[in-house]
Structure formats: C-alpha cells, structure tokens
Amino acid sequence: xxxxxxxxxxxxxxEVTRLFKTFQTKRKSAGLAASARALFKPKYSTVEAVxxxxxxxxxxxxxxxxxPNGAGKSTTIKMLTGILxxxxxxxxxxxxxxxxxxxxxxxxxxxxxxxxxxxxxxxPAIDTFMLFGKIYELDEAETQKRVDFLAEAFEIRDLLExxxxxxxxxxxxxxxxxxxxxxxxxxxxxxxxSIGLDVVAKQHIRDAIRRMNQEEGVGVLLTSHDAGDLxxxxxxxxxxxxxxxxxxxxxxNLKRKHLTSKLVEVRYAEEVPAGFHIDGxxxxxxxxxxxxxxxxxxKTAVDSVMSHxxxxxxxxxxxxxxPPLEDVIAKIYKEAAPA
Amino acid sequence: MKKxxxxxxxxxxxxxxxxxxxxxxxxxxxxxxxxxxxxxRTTFAIAGTDVINGLTVSNMLWYLMMAETIELGRPRINxxxxxxxxxxxxxxxxxxxxxxxxxxxxxxLGDSLMxxxxxxxxxxxVTWILAGTPPSPLGWAMAMVTMVGAWILxxxxxALIGLTAFVVEETNSFELIYQKAVxxxxxxxxxxxxxxxxxxSIARVLPFPYMMYAPARLFVKPEWGxxxxxxxxxxxxxxxxAGALVLAYxxxxxxxxxxxx
Numbered sequence: 001x002x003x004x005x006x007x008x009x010x011x012x013x014x015e016v017t018r019l020f021k022t023f024q025t026k027r028k029s030a031g032l033a034a035s036a037r038a039l040f041k042p043k044y045s046t047v048e049a050v051x052x053x054x055x056x057x058x059x060x061x062x063x064x065x066x067x068p069n070g071a072g073k074s075t076t077i078k079m080l081t082g083i084l085x086x087x088x089x090x091x092x093x094x095x096x097x098x099x100x101x102x103x104x105x106x107x108x109x110x111x112x113x114x115x116x117x118x119x120x121x122x123x124p125a126i127d128t129f130m131l132f133g134k135i136y137e138l139d140e141a142e143t144q145k146r147v148d149f150l151a152e153a154f155e156i157r158d159l160l161e162x163x164x165x166x167x168x169x170x171x172x173x174x175x176x177x178x179x180x181x182x183x184x185x186x187x188x189x190x191x192x193x194s195i196g197l198d199v200v201a202k203q204h205i206r207d208a209i210r211r212m213n214q215e216e217g218v219g220v221l222l223t224s225h226d227a228g229d230l231x232x233x234x235x236x237x238x239x240x241x242x243x244x245x246x247x248x249x250x251x252x253n254l255k256r257k258h259l260t261s262k263l264v265e266v267r268y269a270e271e272v273p274a275g276f277h278i279d280g281x282x283x284x285x286x287x288x289x290x291x292x293x294x295x296x297x298x299k300t301a302v303d304s305v306m307s308h309x310x311x312x313x314x315x316x317x318x319x320x321x322x323p324p325l326e327d328v329i330a331k332i333y334k335e336a337a338p339a
Numbered sequence: 340m341k342k343x344x345x346x347x348x349x350x351x352x353x354x355x356x357x358x359x360x361x362x363x364x365x366x367x368x369x370x371x372x373x374x375x376x377x378x379x380r381t382t383f384a385i386a387g388t389d390v391i392n393g394l395t396v397s398n399m400l401w402y403l404m405m406a407e408t409i410e411l412g413r414p415r416i417n418x419x420x421x422x423x424x425x426x427x428x429x430x431x432x433x434x435x436x437x438x439x440x441x442x443x444x445x446x447x448l449g450d451s452l453m454x455x456x457x458x459x460x461x462x463x464x465v466t467w468i469l470a471g472t473p474p475s476p477l478g479w480a481m482a483m484v485t486m487v488g489a490w491i492l493x494x495x496x497x498a499l500i501g502l503t504a505f506v507v508e509e510t511n512s513f514e515l516i517y518q519k520a521v522x523x524x525x526x527x528x529x530x531x532x533x534x535x536x537x538x539x540s541i542a543r544v545l546p547f548p549y550m551m552y553a554p555a556r557l558f559v560k561p562e563w564g565x566x567x568x569x570x571x572x573x574x575x576x577x578x579x580x581a582g583a584l585v586l587a588y589x590x591x592x593x594x595x596x597x598x599x600x
Contacts, residue, residue, distance in 0.1 A: 078430060081430070081433075081434045082433070082434070083429075083430050083433045083434060085593055102433065102434070103436045103437070103438075104436075106434055106435055106436040107436050109434075111430070111431070111434045113427065113430050113431065116426065116427050116428050116430065116431065117428070118428075118431040120349065120353060122353055122356040122357070123349070123352060123353055123356060127349065127352065128349075130345075131345050131346065131349050134341055134342045134344075134345035135342045135345070135346075135435055135436060135437055136436065137341075137342070137436075163356070
C-alpha cells in the first residue's frame with residue numbers, strides 16, 4: 001500500500017547512469033601448440049559487454065529488456081543484483097548501490113537466472129521453499145502462508161513434494177519463479193525466464209507473473225530474446241544491442257511506429273495471371289491460385305492494394321496480418337548496428 | 340544463525356536423498372581398511388617385529404580408520420564452488436542474504452556430517468574385526484575434539500582453492516596437489532612417527548599434520564601433553580588460514596565475473 005502522501009509521486013525503483021562493464025577474456029587458437037603457448041603467455045582480449053547504459057524503472061513497472069545473445073542484458077542484470085562490479089557508472093536499486101549493499105538489497109529483490117537452478121535438484125521444491133523462508137528470516141507460519149499463496153498462484157501445489165529433478169522444465173520454472181517471490185520482493189529480476197519452454201508453459205509463467213504484478217505491485221525487469229514475453233507482459237521496452245540501448249519506448253508505441261508493414265495472403269477462383277505485379281508492393285510468393293505479399297502502409301495505401309487485388313480476378317479468400325514483433329525488433333537491431 | 344543451521348540440515352537431507360548411493364559410499368572405508376590390514380601385517384612380519392616406533396599393527400589400523408574417516412568426510416567445497424562458477428549458479432548464491440563463506444561452511448558441514456558418522460560406524464565395525472578392541476574412551480574424546488579443528492582446516496584449504504575458481508574456474512589440479520601433501524606431510528598414509536626425524540620436523544611446522552595426524556594419533560595413543568600441544572598448534576593454523584580465507588574472499592569478490600554475461 002502506498003501512503004496517501006505519495007498520491008501522484010511516482011517512485012523510482014531502478015536508476016542506472018552510464019553503466020560500463022568490460023571483461024578480459026582469455027583467447028587461444030586451435031591446437032596443442034597454441035595451448036602450450038597460451039599456458040605461458042596467455043592472450044587476453046577485452047570485451048565491452050555494457051557500454052554506457054542509462055535508464056530508469058518505476059516502482060511496480062513491467063519493463064522488458066530485449067536484445068540478441070551477447071547484447072549485455074544478463075551482464076546488466078548481474079550488476080543490478082550486485083554480483084558483478086561495473087567498470088564504471090552508477091546504479092541505484094531500491095535505494096541501494098547493488099555491489100556495495102548486495103546482502104541488504106537481497107532482502108528486497110527476487111532473481112531468476114534462466115535455466116540455472118536455485119531449487120535443490122535432488123529434493124522436493126517444498127524443502128527449498130522452507131529453507132528460503134529461513135534464509136530470508138521469515139517465521140515458519142509466515143513461510144507456510146506464503147507457500148500456500150504461491151502454490152495457488154503458480155498452480156504448483158501438486159508439484160511441491162516431487163523431487164525437482166523429476167519435474168518438467170515448465171513445471172520447474174514455475175517453481176523457480178515462485179521461489180524467488182517467497183520473501184515478497186519489491187522487484188523481480190528475471191533473466192530469460194521463458195528460455196526453452198513450450199507455448200503453454202510460457203503462458204503459465206506469464207499469467208502468474210502478471211498476477212503477482214497486479215496483486216502485489218512487484219516490479220518486473222525481464223530480459224528475454226523472445227518478443228512474445230514482451231508482448232504478453234511488458235508495458236515498456238528497452239532494446240539493447242552491442243552493450244548499448246538502441247531503443248526505449250512503450251510497447252504500444254513500438255507497435256504503432258514500427259509495425260507499419262502488412263502481410264497479405266490472397267486466394268483466387270481462377271489461375272493467377274503470369275507477370276503478377278502491383279506498384280509499391282513486395283510480392284513474396286506467387287502460386288497457381290494464390291499470392292503472398294507485403295507492403296508498407298506509410299508508402300502504399302491499403303485500399304489501393306485491395307482494389308488492385310480484386311481487379312486481378314475473383315477473390316476466394318484474403319488474410320491480412322502484422323509481421324511478428326520479432327521481425328520488427330530485428331529491424332531495429334539492424335538499423336542500430338554500427339557501420 | 341538459524342539460516343546456517345537450516346543449510347546444514349538441508350545438506351544432511353540432500354545426502355540421504357539416495358539411500359543406495361549413500362550406503363555404497365559408506366562401504367568404501369571398509370575396503371581400504373581390508374587392503375591395509377593385509378599390507379601392514381605383511382610389513383610387520385617381514386620386519387620381524389610387533390612394534391615399529393611404538394605402534395602395533397592394531398594401532399596402525401585404528402589410526403588409518405580415523406585418518407580415512409577424516410579424508411572421506413572432508414568438505415569438497417572447491418568442487419562445489421568451481422562447479423557453481425562454471426555453470427553460473429554462483430549468481431544465486433551471491434544474490435541471497437547470507438555470507439558466502441558461511442554458506443559454504445554450512446553446506447560443507449552438512450555434507451560431511453552424515454559421511455563422518457557412517458564412516459565411523461562402518462570403519463569401527465570393520466577395524467574391530469580386523470584389529471581387535473578399539474582405543475580407550477579418552478582416545479575417542481581427544482580424536483573428536485581435534486577433529487573439529489581438523490575439519491575447519493580442511494574447509495579453509497578447500498575454500499581457498501575453491502576461490503581460485505573465480506579466476507581459473509577449474510580447481511581439480513590444485514586439489515590433487517593438496518591431497519598429496521595431506522597424504523604424506525599430514526600423515527595420512529603413514530603416521531608421522533614412522534618418518535625420519537628431518538621430515539617430521541618439516542611436517543610439524545606445516546598445517547597438514549593438524550588436519551589428519553593429530554586426531555588419528557591421539558585416537559590410538561591419547562597423551563595429555565601431546566593433546567594440548569596439538570590443539571594449540573591446530574587452532575593457531577585455524578586462525579591463520581581463516582584469516583587468509585576472509586582476505587582472499589574480499590579480494591576475489593571484486594574480480595568475480597559470472598559466466599554467460
């Protein structure tokens with residue numbers, strides 16, 4: 001509950017200013033001789049994983065952090081949890097400097113790192129839940145109440161007493177995310193929570209996360225390379241590539257501004273005439289009775305395309321769709337790629 | 340404090356999650372003892388004596404039983420840390436509200452407890468059959484007391500080796516070197532009493548005898564003078580190595596890079 005004094009005062013939960021992280025990575029060429037040389041004279045190359053990232057996240061916000069592999073998403077999250085020390089820059093998470101107050105901050109944040117398990121693999125999840133209760137200094141009754149609530153929210157009641165190793169990946173991830181919420185964190189940092197999951201399992205996780213956000217106001221910073229997570233969960237998106245922010249806006253704006261092309265599939269009653277062509281339209285595929293095309297709504301009007309299509313012959317069927325958000329994001333990556 | 344007790348408890352449960360494997364591991368001490376019983380009997384027979392430097396075959400076997408209990412029960416924290424650094428799990432360990440070193444201390448202790456208990460039970464049974472009556476209650480008491488310090492010394496060494504994983508990732512080779520040092524200078528294979536004098540003097544200024552020889556020797560031949568001397572040296576080493584561990588942790592914490600950035 002927010003106090004009445006904060007009626008329109010939006011609180012910041014994360015503030016990051018010009019954050020940098022540089023790694024030294026050992027390099028070695030192929031073969032035994034190179035291995036021997038590397039032993040005595042290792043060669044290092046510098047990897048700039050994060051290059052001057054700045055952003056703000058509000059309390060209770062659902063923020064997506066999207067980027068291809070190696071873009072610096074996980075490195076940023078790890079700096080925000082205090083596991084990694086940045087090479088330069090400032091960060092404030094819930095009033096703490098993460099790498100200085102890691103343990104104090106740990107009481108207020110929940111973390112899930114993709115497929116890396118935090119549940120004890122050989123024991124049932126309930127054992128880890130009870131252990132976390134003690135680690136986060138909750139009393140037993142409180143832990144039990146919280147476990148009951150999370151068991152219902154994540155639909156994991158029947159899974160809690162099964163050894164974690166026997167759960168499917170989807171079931172395990174539900175338990176993992178639930179475990180990270182045991183201590184009622186104000187902020188949840190999810191690093192690739194849906195990686196490797198099937199459609200149904202992804203949906204399950206997203207629903208539960210959305211519910212926790214609505215009911216408990218937990219802020220969620222989510223990294224993913226799955227645009228579906230973004231569409232389903234996030235209100236705002238930050239796109240990173242090569243360690244820098246290349247795009248930052250509301251998800252709805254992203255769609256409005258960048259989802260400007262349409263995909264059209266048409267079926268005709270008779271054969272498509274040879275040399276099928278419409279000005280300002282990309283013809284992707286011409287079949288015997290059908291065509292598939294794409295056009296930019298800013299350059300070519302929808303009705304002119306439609307009238308051209310109907311002039312060609314009798315239409316049997318027509319489908320108009322948006323390209324997948326992934327394509328849009330891929331386009332943004334390309335545009336932002338250094339020359 | 341409660342959270343660390345909970346971690347110990349969790350590791351005890353974890354250890355008995357596979358009862359078959361747990362029992363199987365407990366048998367190995369019996370096999371070692373059986374082999375060494377043959378070896379020592381033959382050695383003593385060839386030497387044509389019942390006592391070598393004050394130790395009988397029975398002493399040697401009870402000594403070995405205690406030494407093996409410690410060796411098989413010592414924490415293998417370096418492997419845990421190195422595995423966690425390699426697969427990135429260390430991210431979870433570091434993002435929870437507990438002290439990294441105390442977490443691993445509790446984790447290792449929980450892991451060792453059941454193994455030590457089982458090794459003592461199986462080891463005592465087998466050695467009783469092979470070598471006759473066990474040492475006196477005073478021997479047991481002195482061994483138990485010095486085992487606490489011995490375990491902590493092992494923990495400090497393993498954790499120091501484990502911390503190098505933050506830089507080098509793989510620590511098995513360091514563990515092997517360490518293990519051989521304990522085998523020889525710690526008096527694991529042979530009690531220090533059987534060493535030439537010069538080697539004994541070198542060993543005694545190193546921490547290794549207090550990790551292995553002290554509890555095992557006091558177990559078979561409890562002597563108050565030796566007990567206090569061993570205990571004092573042992574805890575001086577505990578202070579030195581624990582101090583080194585804390586310093587090493589503080590500096591390695593800063594250079595830590597978690598895999599898969």
